[in-house]
Amino acid sequence: MLVPLSWLKEYVDINVEPRELEKKLFSCGFEVEEAYEVGKDVSGIVVGLVEECEPIPETHLHVCKVNAGAHGTFQVCCGADNVCTGGKFPLALVGASVYATAKDHKTVEGVMTIKKGKLRGYDSEGMLCSGTELGVSEDMYEGAGYNGLLVLPADAVPGADVKPILGLDDWIFDVSITANRPDCQSILGLAREVAAVLDLPLKEPAYDYVETDVKKDGFTVSVTALDLCPRYIGHYVYDVKIGPSPAWMKRRLALVGQASISNIVDITNYVMLEMGQPMHAFDSEYIEGNAIVVRRAGNGEKITTLDEQEYTLNENNLVICDGVKAVALAGVMGGLNSEIRDTTAAVIFEAAKFARDNIRKTARALGKRTDASAKFEKGVDEYSTVYAMKRALHLIDELGCGKVSSTHVDVNTGNSIDPREMKVSLRKVNDVLGIDVPEQDVLHIMKNLNFAPVISGDELTIQVPAYREDMDSYPDVAEEVIRMYGYDHVIPTFMPDALVTTGGMNAKQKSELKLKKDLCAHGAFECIHYSFFSPSDLDLIGLKEDAPERHAIRILNPINEELSLMRTTLAPSMLNAIARNQKKGNLEGRLFEIGKKFIAKELPLTEYPDERETLCIGIFGEKENFFTLKGLAEQVAKTLYVKFTYESVETTFTHPYQTANILCGETKVGYLGKVAYPVAEKLDLRTDAYILEIDLKLLNTLPAGKASFEPLPKFPGESRDLALVMDKSVTCGQVENCILSACKNAKRVTLFDKYEGGQIAAGKKSMAFTVEFVAGDEPFGADTVDGYVKKILKNLKFHLDIDLRQ
């Protein structure tokens, strides 16, 4: 919210420098996002009295002698048509900063520094300035809009700084107002805080006005949706004379960026800025049926707002109607049909409170957010509704732009705008803070904040102003006290009365961290990807129409389509990460992510979906192959104390012959495989990539071992190498299992060589294994191991038709 210092000073005699005020506001909960002097870009401008002014022949220029008081008298060339002897104008001295303008003298094109110059052979030391060159508009200073020199008042003293004359020494604060303080979304609201924090009195604006005996006979206001409009005040003003607003009002509006339109419209805007209560004025002539009706819109009902946009409404929108038609979109914008024109002779002023969520929903649904809707969304209090109307009517009187009738209708639900009494225990207030704030300070602070406090024993009784809807119980009082008393009074303690608790991670969290660290030890880098992905990601991995992964939860209001579905698989994000790396020239690497996939029981969601922690690994580069990835899978098994087995499988996005399901016992817990070539091509991958996914949540439900110790064998073991010949269809896994099941002393089987080719029969292949045998309770005899080998060979022959290679 933009707050001009000069406007604040209307209500508080601020006695500190702007920067100090900024600090004070910050300390009591109002962060000043930006504070700047209105004329921050302009410097070195003084009052110049033109003492001589001679035209330069054959040009539009004049050469002038300009008296700048103590600064001296300078020769200045000037092209403005209103330069004249005896005139007082802003003089930019050599070295001054002013706005540079385009050829039209109106468009600002940056800031420039004034240098000594020569025009048509005449020295020019300085520049006489227009309003635009000083950043002063017509609304900020009467006459400043003239396309020529800005004329300074006759009493201006030559050589004096121009800034105070033009109000360029004013300051603007951009203050951030927290959602609990809607009462501070106005200059007056903030002024109350400034008065409190500076310990100064608040000067309330004038609310008085003279009501005439004139009445608008038969005029009625009815509210059929009191839930959405708990208070509606209408007041009839006649003998309206539409015209410009006074300079002081124009200037204030201009300082906060609000254009001046006409006296009546400006009054509504001024009151909104001053009091925080949005107001509206209807041209009474266009109000049919002598009535205002506040009701829900009909489905399909249309309204054209002041900015000539047509909207189609429904029963969720609230409209202000006359006896016949909608004349305003409540809380958002007035209707075009009843807008104030130059010919307007009578108006109906509206000040109302609308339900904040209804206005928010309407503003959002229609994509129409206005200053008024923003205020209603945050919350307007009925105290301000009542006082804003008084203030507007006062301004009608003060500006003399109309007569205040005695037709005043206030439809409300009986909410009081008087202060409400609240009693709290001082002990409890101090217990929230952990310090004892002296009673005197509590009294002083609460008094400054208009709470009219009284302390009796431990009981603090306050009168909560109706605009402080946020005050609910003693913690609110504690906050009021400490933000004014100062947070630097809070002394650090460390829960002296709290019970001891044990902390840290649980077993599952520890195991997940260990898994991550073990993968890092294998050269893999952890990634974090968004929990949402794109529908095109599902196509990337070629999922069929009926694939369960397509049953993804959709975000109703995604940032864009790319981020619109909750992930049902982590693979696409990983593939995209690999592709991004390759585009950046990282042609090899190992990545992993532990994230959730989201499985909905039904769509749209009616209950919490299943959030499944899932591990995804992606590796790529010339050094990688299926088995290096399988090595990582084996590390996962080792870390989590489970055993994996693998069986060939096909997926829609991996190599048909280099893909396996990962099984833990009988349960499929994941897959791994080489990324299929068409997918790699779509991603512009330059090296082969491999991907793995394991459902950790599922794996956690399966039986697992734990860290344990097995005594070392008492007697030395032995090993034998066996070169075997078998059908090409026999797998390594089958051979290993067959060997291990044939002999309980065979503890480990390791493939060390493979051969297919001329030296063995067609359709056959050779695989060579090292089999390690462990001795039991007694040492191996001379033939023991040979006996084992014989038994193994017999088993291999019987089950898999495998022979020893000759």
Place this chain on the structure above:
Amino acid sequence: MNEKFESIKNEILSGIEDLQSSKAVYELKKHFLDSKSGKIGLLMKEMKNIAPEERAGFGKGVNDLKEWALQRFAELDEKIKAKELQMRYEQEKIDVTEPATAKKTGNLHPITQMRNEIIDVFAGMGFEVMENKEIENDYYNFTALNTPKDHPARDMQDTFYLSPEFLLATQTSAAQIHTMEAKKPPIKILCPGKVFRSDDDATHSPMFHQMEGLVVDKKITLCDLKGMLDVFVQKIYGEGTTTRLRPSYFPFTEPSVEVDVSCFECGGKGCKLCKGTGWIEILGAGIVNRKVLSNCGIDPDEYSGLAFGIGIERATMLKYGINNIKLLFESDLKVLDQIDNN
């Protein structure tokens, strides 16, 4: 005889002069000292031709010669071995500035590293680490946290909706409610998690990480909040770091504070990082709103609590000087490789 001994001596001395390898030494040694065929050994066979009275002298002469020869060969052996060793070393000379062949290890994600660092500090204070849901319902994300449907605070967080009822968690605070419903005080929990808001620019990502902390016990005060956070910032940002509380607003705490930490770059003097203020905003906190306790069935007259929420991305970016939040989610190995405070 002495001439013979002398000539063998000379023969050995001249023989050993050119020897270059221990193999050649061995051969020459064998030539003289082999017990059967060695020249010195053969001398013994001449014993029978020696006059008996001279035999003792001859025998001693041979033995002396043998001793002498053994010593020469031993000396030579030592010299040559040393030379050979030297040569071997020289052959194996390497350029120590060539690259290492160390096995490359990966890193935890910078967010995980920061998260673990924070967990470590609070775990030591007795905080238990909880799990967080990414998909929440309206009640837990808002209503139970004192943010009813018409509350403007809902606008502070641009929410992603999945259905009228379900949404993506906008804050980790929902875990507070789940915990307090399931567990009675004393409660000290940390809830790290992913949260989501419809915001996307250089400092905002639609998904980011928060760490919620909650303490519920008897007589918990604002002073405790300050004391606890002082310890926290000293552990994370170093001794001498202090905090500053200033008023703020969150629906689920009252009073609410914004917590600034004294700038760890300049120590509070004012620099680019702290934009000249000497302070850096790091987290939001406050005393748990009584309504939130009541919503969870905890008697707010008996118990009080404090809560805080840390943005992990922000903490990470501040710590490492990362200027764009997107870098944390792009998985660029050149980025991930740099942050290795695992």
